[in-house]
Amino acid sequence: MQSKRSNPKKADRFTSVRGRAAIAASLAAVLITASAGIAAKDITVAVGAAFSTLDPYDCPDVLTRICAKSIYEGLFTFDKNLKPVPELAESFEASADASEYTIKLKTGVKFHDGTDFNAEAVKVNFDRFLNPENRLNRYSAYSMIEKVEVLDPATVRFKLKKPMPSFIGRLAATTPQMICPSYIEKYGTGKQLATRACGTGPYVLERFNPNDGIFVKKNPNYRVPGLPKLDSIHWVPVIENATRAAMLRTGEAQYVTPMPLEQIAQLKDDKSLEIQSMPSLMSRYLSINNRVKPFNDKRVREAINYAINKEALAKVAYAGYAVPMSGIIPPKLPTSLKMGPWPYDPKKARELLKEAGYPNGFETTLWSAYTNTTASKAVQFIQQQLRQVGIKVTTRLLEPGVRTSEVYAVQNPDDAKSRLYYVGWADSTMDPDLTIRPVLDSREAPPKFMNTSYYANPKLDDVLDRAQVETDAEKRQALYNEAQRIAWSDAPWAFLLYEENTAGASVKLKNFTLRPDGGFDFYNAYWEE
Numbered sequence: 124m125q126s127k128r129s130n131p132k133k134a135d136r137f138t139s140v141r142g143r144a145a146i147a148a149s150l151a152a153v154l155i156t157a158s159a160g161i162a163a164k165d166i167t168v169a170v171g172a173a174f175s176t177l178d179p180y181d182c183p184d185v186l187t188r189i190c191a192k193s194i195y196e197g198l199f200t201f202d203k204n205l206k207p208v209p210e211l212a213e214s215f216e217a218s219a220d221a222s223e224y225t226i227k228l229k230t231g232v233k234f235h236d237g238t239d240f241n242a243e244a245v246k247v248n249f250d251r252f253l254n255p256e257n258r259l260n261r262y263s264a265y266s267m268i269e270k271v272e273v274l275d276p277a278t279v280r281f282k283l284k285k286p287m288p289s290f291i292g293r294l295a296a297t298t299p300q301m302i303c304p305s306y307i308e309k310y311g312t313g314k315q316l317a318t319r320a321c322g323t324g325p326y327v328l329e330r331f332n333p334n335d336g337i338f339v340k341k342n343p344n345y346r347v348p349g350l351p352k353l354d355s356i357h358w359v360p361v362i363e364n365a366t367r368a369a370m371l372r373t374g375e376a377q378y379v380t381p382m383p384l385e386q387i388a389q390l391k392d393d394k395s396l397e398i399q400s401m402p403s404l405m406s407r408y409l410s411i412n413n414r415v416k417p418f419n420d421k422r423v424r425e426a427i428n429y430a431i432n433k434e435a436l437a438k439v440a441y442a443g444y445a446v447p448m449s450g451i452i453p454p455k456l457p458t459s460l461k462m463g464p465w466p467y468d469p470k471k472a473r474e475l476l477k478e479a480g481y482p483n484g485f486e487t488t489l490w491s492a493y494t495n496t497t498a499s500k501a502v503q504f505i506q507q508q509l510r511q512v513g514i515k516v517t518t519r520l521l522e523p524g525v526r527t528s529e530v531y532a533v534q535n536p537d538d539a540k541s542r543l544y545y546v547g548w549a550d551s552t553m554d555p556d557l558t559i560r561p562v563l564d565s566r567e568a569p570p571k572f573m574n575t576s577y578y579a580n581p582k583l584d585d586v587l588d589r590a591q592v593e594t595d596a597e598k599r600q601a602l603y604n605e606a607q608r609i610a611w612s613d614a615p616w617a618f619l620l621y622e623e624n625t626a627g628a629s630v631k632l633k634n635f636t637l638r639p640d641g642g643f644d645f646y647n648a649y650w651e652e
Contacts, residue, residue: 164650165354166632169361169376171495173523174333176317179300180252180259183531183573184523185549188297189642190358193339194235195300195322198226198245199291203636203644205553207295211240211323213277221286221594228277232346234303235321235328242273247304251311260531261298263572264557267591286592288599289554296550296557297642325351325646333523336360352649364496371396371627377650378635380643382625384442384497390627399626399637400444403549404453407445409489409505409617410544410562410576414536422479424614427543428465429472430512431505437620440501444625448618451559451607455639458555458600460607465618472512484513492530492546494520501619502545516543533569536577544575547622549641555603556591563610578615 174187179195182188198212209215213227232240249271252259267287272280283290293299302311303321310316320328323346326339336359341351359376361367364383368390370376382390382398391398409427417423433447447464454461476484489509491502502518509516521529533539550557561572564587565579583606590602611618624637635648 164377165357166377166648166650167357167359167370167375168378168380169359169367169370170379171360171362171364171367171381171497172493173360173362174331174337174358175523175527176314177320177328177331177337178259178314178316179298179302180248180261181314181317182298183260183527185297185641188300190337191300191320192297192324192642193326193337193356193358193645194320194324194328195302196324197294197297197300198228199295201295201638201640203638205638205640207291210295211301215291217290221288221290222283224281224283224290225274226279226281228279229346230277232323233344234301234305234323235342236303236305238303238305240301240323241276242279243276244301244304245279246271246273247307248299248301251307252299257312258570260572263567264296264298264561265293286594288594289556292554293557326356329355334360350647352647353645356645362495368627371629374629377629377632378626378643379628380624380626380637381497382627384444384625387442387444387625387627395630397628397630399624399628401624401637401639402453402455403622403624403639403641404455405547405549405622405624405641406448406453406618407501407545407547407620407622408448409619410541410546411614411616412539412542412544412575412577413579413615414539414577415542417479417481417485418542420479421614422475423481424617426472426475426479426512427509427514427617428614429468429475430514431508431617431619432467433464433619434467436501436504436508439504440497441620441622444623445620446623448621451563451610452555452603453549453558453621456553456555456558458558458603460604462608462611463618465614469508469512476513481513484515486515486517487542488540489516489518489543489545490530490541491518491520492526492544494522498545505543505545505617530575531569531573536568539569539575539577541575543617546575548573555606556587559603559606559610560587560591563615576615578610578613580609580613583609583613 172186175184176182177191179188196210199207200210202208211229213229215226217224267283269282269284306321318331325342325345327342329338329340331337338357340355367379368383368386371379411418411424437445449461449463452459491498506516548562561567562574563578565584568574568577586602586606590599593599626637631651633649633651635645637643
């Protein structure tokens with residue numbers, strides 16, 4: 124049985140144009156590197172946060188999932204312009220109502236354990252993922268999938284519970300990666316995939332420790348001839364900014380991200396290094412627990428927004444490599460609606476606190492989802508700003524394990540201990556649903572997903588639900604505009620900054636570049652002597 128196609132010419136064009144582009148890019152990369160004096164190289168990449176779990180379906184942080192893309196591949200991925208393109212898929216067809224997607228797969232692809240990648244492997248991965256008893260962290264973002272059917276060894280069909288025009292973008296994200304079925308059978312019912320990995324990617328996992336790093340080596344049997352060009356990559360967490368900068372200077376690391384912002388100016392003069400920067404999709408905000416006093420009073424949440432000087436925060440903590448948030452969705456995304464930023468007005472903040480019954484302020488806690496230097500500076504700055512309007516906070520920087528257990532694994536909202544929580548959110552699917560819903564939908568609070576503010580507005584939930592199934596582009600945009608206005612007005616967060624992506628690299632490391640989604644592209648990376 125064949126699914127109906129809403130636009131067969133469009134589907135064919137996706138296959139042919141993207142396919143030709145991919146082939147051309149690969150040939151160009153081969154020609155460039157063949158003449159460039161490529162050398163075998165083991166490189167070290169220093170990143171600014173510790174890792175969590177290698178299981179992409181259970182991994183709460185985008186950094187670990189991006190680094191794990193050296194091991195794993197999905198059916199689709201995003202190109203440098205954040206457009207979904209085939210990876211293990213060959214092509215797709217969508218039904219007229221966007222509720223069924225039939226996907227043709229590449230053939231001849233092998234997993235790292237030597238077994239075949241095929242339609243049954245896709246089903247095994249998604250059956251595990253979609254089983255709510257497995258309690259996988261990313262389940263909520265894909266719960267619209269009703270089932271996955273095997274039509275033949277090279278064809279799968281995704282049946283959705285409701286129409287979703289943006290579904291291919293959802294498949295191109297860093298979550299739905301293909302794990303070896305043998306590993307799922309052996310380790311997939313518990314948390315053992317947190318430290319093990321087996322995929323189809325260009326590199327094979329050698330060893331992993333969340334605090335020591337992810338060590339991967341070249342996959343000699345990778346499906347694309349001539350790739351990868353690097354012998355191995357060591358993804359190592361280095362929290363301290365000065366240490367990452369020192370590693371780059373001495374050559375201990377060949378790529379560093381994020382770049383220690385306070386040192387960019389002096390490192391720009393080093394001819395052996397390249398500094399990379401670009402606007403990102405990352406929003407930094409202060410999640411406010413809307414369920415508890417005094418934060419269940421909108422005036423208190425507004426006061427917190429007025430109390431923080433975002434321009435100064437960008438300079439103090441981010442050395443100018445950030446700009447104040449002007450809306451819920453970052454301006455780099457086409458669905459963004461500009462509404463702000465919230466102005467800095469400490470007098471207004473004190474007036475609102477007095478109206479809410481707190482003329483002398485109050486005491487509370489401020490937690491950070493990160494322990495790196497930049498986050499520490501941001502939290503200290505926010506602490507000082509809030510003190511000026513009478514809000515006294517004690518601060519705490521959470522290690523990944525503590526962050527998971529005390530924030531994201533909380534089973535009952537009444538048990539949540541977080542009050543003010545400095546965190547960030549970025550979604551690379553170009554889908555406004557995944558930019559808003561995981562962090563603001565009332566049904567997406569922990570342990571289900573990332574609404575750590577426990578914000579609950581039935582009107583917003585309804586608008587998001589209607590927008591998700593709307594196939595008319597203009598009507599869909601109008602609904603998302605309404606959702607953005609609702610959330611901005613309710614002030615469930617203190618809206619802080621859009622962060623710029625930064626990195627430093629050895630000039631000998633080629634084709635290792637930043638992406639606007641907060642990740643980096645290393646697929647065609649090579650070392651030039």
